[in-house]
Amino acid sequence: MPGARPIFYVSDGTGITAETIGHSLLTQFTETEFKSDRMPFIDTDAKAHEAARNIRAAGEAAGERPVVVSSCVNQDIAEIIAGSGALVLDIFEPFIAPLERELGKSRQPRVGKAHGIVNFDSYHQRINAMNYALTHDDGVRLDYKDAEVILLGVSRAGKTPTCVYLALHHGVRAANYPLTEEDLETDRLPAKLRPYKNKIFGLTIDPDRLHQIRQERRPDSRYAALDTCKREIAAADVIFRTEGIPVLSTTHASIEEISSRVLEALGINREMY
Amino acid sequence: MPGARPIFYVSDGTGITAETIGHSLLTQFTETEFKSDRMPFIDTDAKAHEAARNIRAAGEAAGERPVVVSSCVNQDIAEIIAGSGALVLDIFEPFIAPLERELGKSRQPRVGKAHGIVNFDSYHQRINAMNYALTHDDGVRLDYKDAEVILLGVSRAGKTPTCVYLALHHGVRAANYPLTEEDLETDRLPAKLRPYKNKIFGLTIDPDRLHQIRQERRPDSRYAALDTCKREIAAADVIFRTEGIPVLSTTHASIEEISSRVLEALGINREMY
Numbered sequence: 001m002p003g004a005r006p007i008f009y010v011s012d013g014t015g016i017t018a019e020t021i022g023h024s025l026l027t028q029f030t031e032t033e034f035k036s037d038r039m040p041f042i043d044t045d046a047k048a049h050e051a052a053r054n055i056r057a058a059g060e061a062a063g064e065r066p067v068v069v070s071s072c073v074n075q076d077i078a079e080i081i082a083g084s085g086a087l088v089l090d091i092f093e094p095f096i097a098p099l100e101r102e103l104g105k106s107r108q109p110r111v112g113k114a115h116g117i118v119n120f121d122s123y124h125q126r127i128n129a130m131n132y133a134l135t136h137d138d139g140v141r142l143d144y145k146d147a148e149v150i151l152l153g154v155s156r157a158g159k160t161p162t163c164v165y166l167a168l169h170h171g172v173r174a175a176n177y178p179l180t181e182e183d184l185e186t187d188r189l190p191a192k193l194r195p196y197k198n199k200i201f202g203l204t205i206d207p208d209r210l211h212q213i214r215q216e217r218r219p220d221s222r223y224a225a226l227d228t229c230k231r232e233i234a235a236a237d238v239i240f241r242t243e244g245i246p247v248l249s250t251t252h253a254s255i256e257e258i259s260s261r262v263l264e265a266l267g268i269n270r271e272m273y
Numbered sequence: 274m275p276g277a278r279p280i281f282y283v284s285d286g287t288g289i290t291a292e293t294i295g296h297s298l299l300t301q302f303t304e305t306e307f308k309s310d311r312m313p314f315i316d317t318d319a320k321a322h323e324a325a326r327n328i329r330a331a332g333e334a335a336g337e338r339p340v341v342v343s344s345c346v347n348q349d350i351a352e353i354i355a356g357s358g359a360l361v362l363d364i365f366e367p368f369i370a371p372l373e374r375e376l377g378k379s380r381q382p383r384v385g386k387a388h389g390i391v392n393f394d395s396y397h398q399r400i401n402a403m404n405y406a407l408t409h410d411d412g413v414r415l416d417y418k419d420a421e422v423i424l425l426g427v428s429r430a431g432k433t434p435t436c437v438y439l440a441l442h443h444g445v446r447a448a449n450y451p452l453t454e455e456d457l458e459t460d461r462l463p464a465k466l467r468p469y470k471n472k473i474f475g476l477t478i479d480p481d482r483l484h485q486i487r488q489e490r491r492p493d494s495r496y497a498a499l500d501t502c503k504r505e506i507a508a509a510d511v512i513f514r515t516e517g518i519p520v521l522s523t524t525h526a527s528i529e530e531i532s533s534r535v536l537e538a539l540g541i542n543r544e545m546y
Contacts (some may be wrong), residue, residue: 021290024365025365029380029381036401038536043531065375089372094368095294098360099340099363100517102340103278103305105305107304108301161399161400161403161441168434216397256289259287260313
């Protein structure tokens, strides 16, 4: 019986672009079982020959022809990889000719441009945003004047990962504030947040799911009890509704989707790193 | 004079895949100036018509035909967007037919599969890894038995963003330990790290660059002085060399590249989120 179909993400750079599009493609073929491997930094003929040998061997072992998703900019490398006998999908090739025609210019292939440091300014923005997220996590520092986003929600609704993602990938300074029991006793925003209302985005979550997440953290505590989760979520939702704060349920949303929705709702258009 | 060429990343999901490959493509056309906009969650005909109007208007304003990088899975939406008159690059289309032939199966288009929650297990792994990174940042907690990676280096060498990236995108539990003045007085690994030597990866950085980064943080301090940076880096490099620890300079490396190199050096093969 043949094994899972071997997939290789091959690149002369990090391979992140190849893996991102490859993963998106494979999710559209749900009936096939895949086994994926990353082959980054294949930037010499010797490494390419070794990669091609390993790809061929994986195909023989699985009894299935491998699929290579390649973002190799160097054509010599690409040809060596093609010698592995795999089906090679070059993720740039189909788009280069139409872009060259449209822009009236030839591409200037450069390895590793996509995820190298393009300039120090954007690098700084990204790192500073990350420091901001970590120092303004979980209501630790309550100074929000430099925040671009303030995520609001009960504990474990998904605030921290979203703030970190917004910093890392968009250079956005995102703080988060956990609604405490005291905050939840009123129907209004905590006073210290009122001046920043236009930066606030609410996260809610299904109480059963929240219960499950909190159970993992502090099993059988009052904090994790389903009743507590229900009560806190209901109270938070009242605040969001009363104050007209945009809100998203994180129950079935990935960190990427939450982040995209937040940027869209707050009208922040920032390039992606 | 025509303005910058308008680029739109259009998707019925988050658009992250479209933006990732679009950005990689555009870095290969360095002579053209682009102005990019994200249009995520275009999942109804009405939103698609509005998007098409905005794309057309941006082209007219700039005096340049817009380029759309699209990951729309829904073909009705894709056709409406094509009506904008832009050059549309569909990032899936070229690869679907060869994959269908190779796999002997038809695609099953589903919107938003790539960056939705595919299953709770991988979601948990990712979130737990993030909590791990935040609680094992900067030597705060010195219990490394569950770590898969321990990044070692002087303050501001790039450890924290790399740990967070590894957690967020690979679900890897990454701790980091800052080499203190005391640690740097010897040529060996701090005793508490010795049992975990096979998980350790060193980060170094050009002293001038470190000086520049620390200056931003604590201007004109002893911490930021170029002499301090030179001395600390030299001492850290001695430890890496003496102990045979794999090491990378972060001076010109992006967070993505550092992360890829770390995973490769430690032999960790984990799918990317």
